Amino acid sequence: QVQLVESGGGLVQAGGSLRLSCAASISISSAYTMGWHRQVPGNQRELVARMTVAGNTNYADSVKGRFTISRDNAKRTLFLQMNSLKPEDTAVYYCNVVLRTGYSSWGQGTQVTVSS
Numbered sequence: 143q144v145q146l147v148e149s150g151g152g153l154v155q156a157g158g159s160l161r162l163s164c165a166a167s168i169s170i171s172s173a174y175t176m177g178w179h180r181q182v183p184g185n186q187r188e189l190v191a192r193m194t195v196a197g198n199t200n201y202a203d204s205v206k207g208r209f210t211i212s213r214d215n216a217k218r219t220l221f222l223q224m225n226s227l228k229p230e231d232t233a234v235y236y237c238n239v240v241l242r243t244g245y246s247s248w249g250q251g252t253q254v255t256v257s258s
Contacts, residue, residue: 144168144247146237151252158227158256164220164237164249171195171215175240178211178222180233180254187236191222195242204230227256 145167154160162178170176177192191201191211199211210223220237237249 144239144241144245146239146247146249148235148237148249148252151235151254153255153257154227156227156229156256156258159223159225160227160254162222162224162235162237162252162254164222166218166220166239168218169215170213170218170220170239172242173239174242174244175238176211176213176220177238178220178235179238180231180235181251182233190235193220224254227254229256229258232256 147165150160150162173195175192175194178190179187180190181187189202190205191209193199193211208226212221232255234251234253236251240246
């Protein structure tokens, strides 16, 4: 079982920045993929950014150029640097890890609120 704990969410004004962290209970160096998703009440959860074990990344079009996903294998932590935040970025952000076995784990989520 993989436990993920997100942190770093909060309230920020439009144009501001936040850095989300996701601490994993196991080594993430061999995770198949790691990513950040977000969900607004009443909507489906959507992919924000994802990183493969090879370090390849992909982003939702709405966050390209503003968000950056990264990881620190030694600290077992995944990050999401969010710059130039917009009110439409307001959501609960979830960390996800998929192992090579196909096992998928989710964190409990962290709220990000961007005021206009």
